[in-house]
Amino acid sequence: xxxxxxxxxxxxxxxxxxxxxxxxxxxxxxxxxxxxxxxxxxxxxxxxxxxxxxxxxxxxxxxxxxxxxxxxxxxxxxxxxxxxxxxxxxxxxxxxxxxxxxxxxxxxxxxxxxxxxxxxxxxxxxxxxxxxxxxxxxxxxxxxxxxxxxxxxxxxxxxxxxxxxxxxxxxxxxxxxxxxxxxxxxxxxxxxxxxxxxxxxxxxxxxxxxxxxxxxxxxxxxxxxxxxxxxxxxxxxxxxxxxxxxxxxxxxxxxxxxxxxxxxxxxxxxxxxxx
Amino acid sequence: xxxxxxxxxxxxxxxxxxxxxxxxxxxxxxxxxxxxxxxxxxxxxxxxxxxxxxxxxxxxxxxxxxxxxxxxxxxxxxxxxxxxxxxxxxxxxxxxxxxxxxxxxxxxxxxxxxxxxxxxxxxxxxxxxxxxxxxxxxxxxxxxxxxxxxxxxxxxxxxxxxxxxxxxxxxxxxxxxxxxxxxxxxxxxxxxxxxxxxxxxxxxxxxxxxxxxxxxxxxxxxxxxxxxxxxxxxxxxxxxxxxxxxxxxxxxxxxxxxxxxxxxxxxxxxxxxxxxxxxxxxxxxxxxxxxxxx
Numbered sequence: 001x002x003x004x005x006x007x008x009x010x011x012x013x014x015x016x017x018x019x020x021x022x023x024x025x026x027x028x029x030x031x032x033x034x035x036x037x038x039x040x041x042x043x044x045x046x047x048x049x050x051x052x053x054x055x056x057x058x059x060x061x062x063x064x065x066x067x068x069x070x071x072x073x074x075x076x077x078x079x080x081x082x083x084x085x086x087x088x089x090x091x092x093x094x095x096x097x098x099x100x101x102x103x104x105x106x107x108x109x110x111x112x113x114x115x116x117x118x119x120x121x122x123x124x125x126x127x128x129x130x131x132x133x134x135x136x137x138x139x140x141x142x143x144x145x146x147x148x149x150x151x152x153x154x155x156x157x158x159x160x161x162x163x164x165x166x167x168x169x170x171x172x173x174x175x176x177x178x179x180x181x182x183x184x185x186x187x188x189x190x191x192x193x194x195x196x197x198x199x200x201x202x203x204x205x206x207x208x209x210x211x212x213x214x215x216x217x218x219x220x221x222x223x224x225x226x227x228x229x230x231x232x233x234x235x236x237x238x239x240x241x242x243x244x245x246x247x248x249x250x251x252x253x254x255x256x257x258x259x260x261x262x263x264x265x266x267x268x269x270x271x272x273x274x275x
Numbered sequence: 276x277x278x279x280x281x282x283x284x285x286x287x288x289x290x291x292x293x294x295x296x297x298x299x300x301x302x303x304x305x306x307x308x309x310x311x312x313x314x315x316x317x318x319x320x321x322x323x324x325x326x327x328x329x330x331x332x333x334x335x336x337x338x339x340x341x342x343x344x345x346x347x348x349x350x351x352x353x354x355x356x357x358x359x360x361x362x363x364x365x366x367x368x369x370x371x372x373x374x375x376x377x378x379x380x381x382x383x384x385x386x387x388x389x390x391x392x393x394x395x396x397x398x399x400x401x402x403x404x405x406x407x408x409x410x411x412x413x414x415x416x417x418x419x420x421x422x423x424x425x426x427x428x429x430x431x432x433x434x435x436x437x438x439x440x441x442x443x444x445x446x447x448x449x450x451x452x453x454x455x456x457x458x459x460x461x462x463x464x465x466x467x468x469x470x471x472x473x474x475x476x477x478x479x480x481x482x483x484x485x486x487x488x489x490x491x492x493x494x495x496x497x498x499x500x501x502x503x504x505x506x507x508x509x510x511x512x513x514x515x516x517x518x519x520x521x522x523x524x525x526x527x528x529x530x531x532x533x534x535x536x537x538x539x540x541x542x543x544x545x546x547x548x549x550x551x552x553x554x555x556x557x558x559x560x561x562x563x564x565x566x567x568x569x
Contacts, residue, residue, distance in 0.1 A: 011370045011373060015377075018367065019385070021441070022384050022387065022388055023387070025402075025403050026399070028407055044407045044410055045407070085293065086297060089293060089294065090295070093286070093290030093291060094291065097283065097287050099283075105291055105295070109294075114551070116501070116548060118527070119306070120302065120305035122530045122541055122544065124301060126537075146299075153294060182290075207391075209394045209505050209508075210505070214531070225392050228394075239406065249392070250392075253391065257386075257390045265386070265449050272492075273450075273453070273488075273491070
């Protein structure tokens with residue numbers, strides 16, 4: 001009993017120290033983002049005496065917050081929508097169709113999941129230039145569809161097996177065409193895995209840095225992450241400004257996280273188990 | 276009969292076409308293109324290039340000390356990350372799982388850093404390393420905190436590890452937690468009744484039940500670690516000098532900022548691909564064998 005109590009105490013202590021480390025940088029960023037540069041350098045740890053929100057208004061302008069958030073939203077929505085639409089169709093049909101051709105196509109999709117992004121980034125930038133999709137928000141979104149469908153197809157392919165074929169046969173007898181059957185009967189049943197895919201892709205696309213860096217040149221097209229990156233390069237000594245920008249950038253995801261926490265964790269666990 | 280199979284192909288193609296078009300343009304062709312360019316001396320601008328067979332690969336591995344150093348640095352990083360990330364994630368998951376009342380709180384806190392983009396995490400930590408820690412050292416007795424965290428090649432490796440762990444452990448922890456929740460409570464209770472210590476019950480009951488998750492987490496951490504870019508880019512930029520340059524950064528520089536040697540950079544990225552394939556193959560086959568044993 002003594003041993004159990006002391007080991008439980010150790011576990012609690014370990015978790016608390018871990019929690020402090022986990023939250024420490026975020027906490028520091030927040031409290032120092034409302035201090036003046038001078039107040040900051042007297043003590044980074046101290047609580048602010050007066051709230052200086054001018055850092056925020058300055059950062060708001062410098063990272064062009066509304067515009068770059070809008071860009072991130074557009075890229076994420078189109079990217080996720082496109083991935084879900086294309087992959088649900090393909091994953092469903094590949095799962096239902098036997099034969100060599102569908103096996104080969106499925107293999108192509110799956111095998112490409114092992115290709116690291118860095119191995120294709122050079123020819124990909126060429127391809128984007130040739131197709132005139134580089135430098136545009138929509139073009140960026142379309143590229144995400146190409147990079148994301150393989151994993152989504154894999155998840156849909158596995159999930160479809162759990163849906164009884166009888167449902168489609170019944171719909172067919174009732175006079176539904178193939179696409180009608182898919183959109184009316186099958187797609188709604190795919191909702192759980194669609195949520196998982198949407199979450200995983202949102203985290204990936206919203207937080208991605210390298211692809212926007214390669215594709216976008218015009219700062220009005222920048223995503224939120226990319227805008228903040230440029231700011232960090234330009235003003236790397238003005239910490240109060242930088243920190244305000246970092247908080248502004250991290251805030252949307254953390255807000256979304258606190259609303260959809262349960263789904264996000266479930267989505268990650270499911271994605272990993274199925275993947 | 277031929278009519279139905281013809282129809283079957285048409286409908287297959289109709290369903291697969293949208294995905295396949297995007298996939299072909301932005302993944303399949305670039306993959307094949309990258310492999311093709313890796314055998315050429317293409318500079319990315321000219322129309323002309325010539326085939327130089329394995330020339331790029333030989334140059335990268337034999338003469339390019341920067342590349343070989345970045346490769347070795349990445350391997351060291353991979354080793355540290357695969358071990359530490361899995362150990363921390365598993366320990367956290369087991370500890371959290373044992374706390375009934377505060378489970379949700381700790382899970383939320385430990386996962387939160389993962390929500391923040393890697394590059395933003397790196398900037399936050401740049402502030403902590405360059406400003407906060409030296410000041411704490413100055414004001415307290417913790418003088419060891421006064422390091423050149425991102426300016427000293429010896430130390431900055433560990434700084435990179437710290438930020439990577441901070442950012443990434445939560446994700447693996449969630450996967451381990453999900454696996455732990457799948458272990459039947461009755462089995463653990465049976466082990467306790469049979470007189471097993473918590474450690475024994477973990478080793479003989481829990482571990483075999485979560486080997487699947489261990490395989491997956493090792494796969495994810497291994498793959499992720501080889502592809503590390505943002506943390507290093509945001510924290511040290513590969514410096515001081517090239518002391519913390521990782522392989523992806525070396526490729527990026529070769530292609531986009533230094534030399535515009537597309538063919539040569541492509542060869543380097545093929546090398547990265549092959550290395551990841553080999554390591555993944557070994558890891559999966561070793562661990563799958565373990566899974567069967569359990």
